[in-house]
Amino acid sequence: MQKPSSTSTGARHANLKMLAEYLGLSPSTVSFVLNDTPGRSIPEATRARVKAAAEKFNYRPSMVARTLQGKRAQTIGILLPELGEGYHSQVLSGVGDLLMRKDYFYFTVHHRHRTELIDAYPSLLRSRGVDGIVAIDTHLAEVPPLPTVTVAGHTTLPGVANVLLNEEHAARLSLGHLRNLGHTKIAFMHGQPFSSDADTRWNASFKAARELGIEQHEELMIYLSKDSHSPEISYPGIRKLVKSGHPFTAVLCFNDVSAMGTIRALHEAGLRVPDDISVLGFDDIQSAAYQIPSLTTIRQPLQKMGSTAAQLLLKKLAGEPIPESIEVAPELVIRESTAPARDIAAKKRGRTA
Amino acid sequence: MQKPSSTSTGARHANLKMLAEYLGLSPSTVSFVLNDTPGRSIPEATRARVKAAAEKFNYRPSMVARTLQGKRAQTIGILLPELGEGYHSQVLSGVGDLLMRKDYFYFTVHHRHRTELIDAYPSLLRSRGVDGIVAIDTHLAEVPPLPTVTVAGHTTLPGVANVLLNEEHAARLSLGHLRNLGHTKIAFMHGQPFSSDADTRWNASFKAARELGIEQHEELMIYLSKDSHSPEISYPGIRKLVKSGHPFTAVLCFNDVSAMGTIRALHEAGLRVPDDISVLGFDDIQSAAYQIPSLTTIRQPLQKMGSTAAQLLLKKLAGEPIPESIEVAPELVIRESTAPARDIAAKKRGRTA
DNA sequence: AAAGTTTAGACAAACGTTTGTCTCATTGTC
DNA sequence: GACAATGAGACAAACGTTTGTCTAAACTTT
Numbered sequence: 001m002q003k004p005s006s007t008s009t010g011a012r013h014a015n016l017k018m019l020a021e022y023l024g025l026s027p028s029t030v031s032f033v034l035n036d037t038p039g040r041s042i043p044e045a046t047r048a049r050v051k052a053a054a055e056k057f058n059y060r061p062s063m064v065a066r067t068l069q070g071k072r073a074q075t076i077g078i079l080l081p082e083l084g085e086g087y088h089s090q091v092l093s094g095v096g097d098l099l100m101r102k103d104y105f106y107f108t109v110h111h112r113h114r115t116e117l118i119d120a121y122p123s124l125l126r127s128r129g130v131d132g133i134v135a136i137d138t139h140l141a142e143v144p145p146l147p148t149v150t151v152a153g154h155t156t157l158p159g160v161a162n163v164l165l166n167e168e169h170a171a172r173l174s175l176g177h178l179r180n181l182g183h184t185k186i187a188f189m190h191g192q193p194f195s196s197d198a199d200t201r202w203n204a205s206f207k208a209a210r211e212l213g214i215e216q217h218e219e220l221m222i223y224l225s226k227d228s229h230s231p232e233i234s235y236p237g238i239r240k241l242v243k244s245g246h247p248f249t250a251v252l253c254f255n256d257v258s259a260m261g262t263i264r265a266l267h268e269a270g271l272r273v274p275d276d277i278s279v280l281g282f283d284d285i286q287s288a289a290y291q292i293p294s295l296t297t298i299r300q301p302l303q304k305m306g307s308t309a310a311q312l313l314l315k316k317l318a319g320e321p322i323p324e325s326i327e328v329a330p331e332l333v334i335r336e337s338t339a340p341a342r343d344i345a346a347k348k349r350g351r352t353a
Numbered sequence: 354m355q356k357p358s359s360t361s362t363g364a365r366h367a368n369l370k371m372l373a374e375y376l377g378l379s380p381s382t383v384s385f386v387l388n389d390t391p392g393r394s395i396p397e398a399t400r401a402r403v404k405a406a407a408e409k410f411n412y413r414p415s416m417v418a419r420t421l422q423g424k425r426a427q428t429i430g431i432l433l434p435e436l437g438e439g440y441h442s443q444v445l446s447g448v449g450d451l452l453m454r455k456d457y458f459y460f461t462v463h464h465r466h467r468t469e470l471i472d473a474y475p476s477l478l479r480s481r482g483v484d485g486i487v488a489i490d491t492h493l494a495e496v497p498p499l500p501t502v503t504v505a506g507h508t509t510l511p512g513v514a515n516v517l518l519n520e521e522h523a524a525r526l527s528l529g530h531l532r533n534l535g536h537t538k539i540a541f542m543h544g545q546p547f548s549s550d551a552d553t554r555w556n557a558s559f560k561a562a563r564e565l566g567i568e569q570h571e572e573l574m575i576y577l578s579k580d581s582h583s584p585e586i587s588y589p590g591i592r593k594l595v596k597s598g599h600p601f602t603a604v605l606c607f608n609d610v611s612a613m614g615t616i617r618a619l620h621e622a623g624l625r626v627p628d629d630i631s632v633l634g635f636d637d638i639q640s641a642a643y644q645i646p647s648l649t650t651i652r653q654p655l656q657k658m659g660s661t662a663a664q665l666l667l668k669k670l671a672g673e674p675i676p677e678s679i680e681v682a683p684e685l686v687i688r689e690s691t692a693p694a695r696d697i698a699a700k701k702r703g704r705t706a
Numbered sequence: 707a708a709a710g711t712t713t714a715g716a717c718a719a720a721c722g723t724t725t726g727t728c729t730c731a732t733t734g735t736c
Numbered sequence: 737g738a739c740a741a742t743g744a745g746a747c748a749a750a751c752g753t754t755t756g757t758c759t760a761a762a763c764t765t766t
Contacts (some may be wrong), residue, residue, distance in 0.1 A: 013479070013498075015722055026746050031724065040725095041743050060480040064426075065722035068417045068751045075481075084446025084656070086639075093437025096461060105481060107458050108449060126366070127413040128428070128458060145366075231643035260643040267645055286439075287640050290584035290613040292620055303437070368752055379716050384754065394713050418752035421721045 014057035023053055030054075034061070067129040076313060077107045077125035077146075079118070080136040081194070085229040086257065086285045087302065091136050091151050094306025102314060106130075111138065113194045113227075122146060132313045136306070137196050149313040149322075151305050154196040161316070162325040163309045167200045170298045170330035171208035174252060174280050177296070177332055179212050182341035183250040183278060187220040187241060189234065189262075191254040192227065198254070201282075205252060219246045224254060231261030238265035249277060249341040256281035256288045259295055263337065274339035284333055293336035301328055367410035376406055383407075387414070420482040429666060430460045430478035430499075432471070433489040434547070438582040439610065439638045440655065444489050444504050447659020455667060459483075464491065466547045466580075475499060485666045489659070490549050502666040502675075504658050507549040514669070515678040516662045520553045523651045523683035524561035527605060527633050530649070530685055532565050535694035536603040536631060540573040540594060542587065542615075544607040545580065551607070554635075558605060572599045577607060584614030591618035602630060602694040609634035609641045612648055616690065627692035637686055646689035654681055 012018075016027040023030065025046070032040040033050040053059075067073040078095055080088045092108065099106050107125060111117035122133060122144035132147040139154040153162040178186055188205060191198030209216055222237035234253065238261070241248070251266075253259040259281035263273050273279050273293055281288055281297035288295040305328055312322050365371075373380040378399070385393040386403040406412075420426040431448055433441045445461065452459050460478060464470035475486060475497035485500040492507040506515040531539055541558060544551030562569055575590035587606065591614070594601070604619075606612040612634035616626050626632050626646055634641055634650035641648040658681055665675050 016724095017722075027723080028725075028747080029745055032745090035724085037725080040745090043744070046744080058476070060476055062421070062482070062722050063480050064417055064421045064482040065751090066724075068415070068421050068721090068753085069723045069725090070751060071724075073417075083449045084442040089437040089442045096436045096463065100462065105460050105462070105477075108461055109453065109458070110449065123411070123413055124458075127416050129415070129417040230639055257640075260640060264643055264645060264647075286583055287610075287613060290617055292617060292645050294617075369754095370752075380753080381717080381755075382715055385715090388754085390755080393715090396714070399714080415752050418721090419754075421723085421751090422753045422755090423721060424754075 014059045015062065016059075019050075019053055019057060019059055022057075023049060025050070034059075072131050072317070073129040074103060075105045075107065075128075075130045076310075077109065077121070077128075077130040077133045078136065079121055079133060079138050080108070080110055081113055081138060082229065083108070083110050087229075087255070087283060088136055090285070090302035091306040091309075094303035094308075095134050095136075095151075095310045096306075097303070098307040098310040102310075104314070113139070115139075115141070122148075131317055134306075134309050134313055136309075139194075139196070147313060147316050149309045149316065151309045152196045161309075161312050161322050163305050163312070164325065164327060165197070165300050165305070165330055166327045167197070167204035167330075168207060170282070170300075171201070171204040172211070173330060173332040174282075174298050175205065175208045175212050175214060177334065177338065178250050178252070178278065178280065179214060181250075181278065181338060184214060184341070185217075185220065185248040185250070186214060187222060187248045187251040188216065189222045189237070189252060189254045189258060190224060192224045192233070194227065195254075201254065217246070219244065220248050222251075224258060229257060231257050231264065234258035234261035235265045238262045239269065242266070242269045242271065250338070251277060251279050253279060253281050256283045256285045256295055256297055259288075259297070259337070260291060263291070263293070274337050276342070278338040278341070280338055284331075288333075289335065291337075296335045296338040297333050299331040299333050301331075304328060367412040368415065369412075372403075372406055372410060372412055375410075376402060378403070387412075425484050425670070426482040427456060428458045428460065428481075428483045429663075430462065430474070430481075430483040430486045431489065432474055432478075432486060432491050433461070433463055434466050434491060435582065436461070436463050440582075440608070440636060441489055443638070443655035444659040444662075447656035447661075448487050448489075448504075448663045449659075450656070451660040451663040455663075457667070466492070468492075468494070475501075484670050487659075487662050487666055489662075492547075492549070500666060500669050502662045502669065504662045505549045514662075514665050514675050516658050516665065517678065517680060518550070518653050518658070518683055519680045520550070520557035520683075521560060523635070523653075524554070524557040525564070526683060526685040527635075527651050528558065528561045528565050528567060530687070530691065531603050531605070531631065531633065532567060534603075534631065534691060537567060537694070538570075538573065538601040538603070539567060540575060540601045540604045541569065542575045542590070542605060542607045542611060543577060545577045545586070547580065548607075554607065570599070572597065573601050575604075577611060582610060584610050584617065587611035587614035588618045591615050592622065595619070595622045595624065603691070604630060604632050606632060606634050609636045609638045609648055609650055612641075612650070612690070613644060616644070616646070627690050629695070631691040631694070633691055637684075641686075642688065644690070648686075649688045649691040650686050652684040652686050654684075657681060 016030055020027040020030050030050050033042055033047050082088050109121050126146055133144050135150045137152045143157045149161045151163045190202050224233050226233045251262050253262055259279050262279050266273055266277055271277050281295040284297045284299035288297050316322050369380040369383055373383045383403050386395055386400050435441055462474050479499055486497050488503045490505045496510045502514045504516045543555050577586050579586045604615050606615055612632050615632050619626055619630055624630050634648040637650045637652035641650050669675050
């Protein structure tokens with residue numbers, strides 16, 4: 001007959017008091033040794049004994065108690081709209097990677113753009129002792145009660161540093177590429193209103209279009225609205241555009257996911273990419289290179305944006321001064337989905353000939 | 354001249370003691386009211402006063418102190434190999450979603466298959482007060498010191514429940530589909546050794562092949578090895594296979610990502626999918642439906658596997674009995690990448706004709 | 707009106723750390 | 737040999753909760 005042990009893993013976990021008792025020392029002394037607290041004189045012999053005991057009992061200080069006592073929790077909170085979706089996952093990955101490297105842990109909370117959650121989470125995170133917050137693609141209504149850095153922040157808040165892509169640069173890259181290929185009838189796509197980048201990207205592309213002398217036509221504008229992160233978001237818009245009969249030779253998509261939907265919709269309408277229509281994506285998500293055709297796109301260094309944000313936050317927590325915002329540079333990645341413009345009329349003549 | 358405030362947000366955050374002092378009550382009484390502690394008689398009038406004050410000062414109990422005191426932290430730790438990658442992200446999303454719905458928070462830690470990290474994390478998580486662990490696609494060497502549930506666990510550990518796909522069912526679905534289309538010369542693909550599913554899936558497909566009378570040829574076997582989650586993993590293997598000249602009409606890919614690489618490699622070799630070669634994926638990741646051709650695949654309900662694991666863990670924490678393992682059913686999703694087999698010789702004759 | 711019961715709440719210990727202050731013994735200085 | 741200086745460590749408060757025990761007043765019951 002076995003005695004039932006009180007806990008499933010047997011004895012209670014080692015703590016300072018147990019260690020102190022075992023060593024015949026006070027908890028404080030043990031603490032001093034284990035933390036190498038400066039200004040405390042403890043002979044090498046004792047230090048060795050303490051360390052050996054800590055090792056023997058596999059002692060791990062309770063971060064909970066330590067945090068309560070007022071020390072840093074080495075924990076931050078990450079606020080994002082959605083889990084398991086390309087853009088956010090990539091940024092999250094950059095943030096998480098850097099944090100783990102610096103021995104920080106993190107809570108992830110997702111809010112699905114619901115205002116009441118966005119409002120509630122910062123204070124819930126604080127109640128869990130986090131030292132700071134990284135908010136990704138999130139519409140913060142007010143300055144959180146904790147040091148905060150945003151990635152693709154929707155608003156400018158005092159004291160909140162923002163990491164964002166240089167959208168004007170991106171627009172010049174993409175439209176410049178299309179114009180160099182001879183495209184002039186270009187369909188523009190506006191992101192869903194809940195996306196932080198939607199408006200800035202839209203405006204940047206218009207500005208670049210004017211600079212490059214590319215005309216914009218209301219009939220060639222597509223507005224995404226569906227709250228989804230799958231390629232279907234752009235599918236109906238493109239179908240409608242094709243049916244409308246307005247001529248165009250290129251589509252400037254809001255992101256790679258909508259570019260996939262675009263290519264599929266064009267494909268089903270009997271239009272070939274890039275022979276008939278060029279398609280330009282945005283983001284350069286992992287599968288962009290492995291689409292058929294592979295996507296020409298504007299690469300956003302998402303991981304780097306995440307790690308930059310994390311780095312900024314850690315600096316801020318360390319009391320160092322940090323810039324108000326950091327812009328990262330986009331990069332044009334030319335693959336197969338764009339090609340020289342061929343006038344649709346010309347193409348039709350070519351075909352019937 | 355403004356006086357510098359001690360903290361950036363002004364006054365210190367409200368705590369029980371402050372609230373009690375303000376109300377002229379003891380902290381315990383306030384605690385009783387706020388927690389609706391049963392067995393304590395407190396008049397409605399006082400309750401109202403307390404609640405009003407809590408509201409007024411925007412009081413949030415410190416989870417840190419509460420955890421230290423011995424209560425559940427309402428926090429779990431999620432252990433996974435990699436961030437920002439399809440399979441794991443999807444499962445993570447299922448876990449995270451359910452946990453948030455149940456008002457749990459969670460730490461995510463990734464280990465890149467590094468043994469020393471896998472060994473160290475459980476105890477680090479415990480030192481942070483987590484109540485339990487969900488381990489995704491992780492090779493746990495020993496039973497963690499906390500209640501644990503695994504998804505696609507590599508090993509069977511006593512007391513650790515495992516959520517996994519019914520691989521035999523999956524293999525019968527995929528090979529059955531291919532055989533129904535007339536395929537007999539099928540290339541098999543073995544996952545990277547660090548993937549928990551690699552061996553079970555491989556064995557299951559062999560078993561199903563024997564059942565269905567499909568022959569297996571060593572020349573048609575592809576072994577993935579690259580430690581990556583991008584389609585490039587399968588690219589070289591397929592190129593080599595095509596160059597070898599051994600005839601085949603279908604590829605049973607390890608997952609959707611390798612199916613993308615497969616299609617691309619075939620495409621570049623001048624072989625059309627599905628006209629010349631059928632390609633079957635596995636997982637049904639988000640972009641599978643929007644590939645061209647869209648992928649026929651075996652859907653793994655990844656999110657559901659994640660949420661199931663989380664549910665199991667919460668039940669376990671609540672002291673309810675839970676099963677040792679739960680199998681979830683795969684689903685065949687037929688799209689465009691598979692088609693009736695056409696003998697390559699026949700095809701060549703057809704072309705030259 | 708005395709005894710018992712209920713009500714409303716205070717008090718204090720505990721959780722596991724960190725850290726400022728204190729004590730005692732040893733060593734060093736003149 | 738008296739005194740200060742130092743070394744080694746103990747002690748206790750504090751962090752913000754929860755919760756078991758205790759008390760005083762108010763109400764019942766007979």
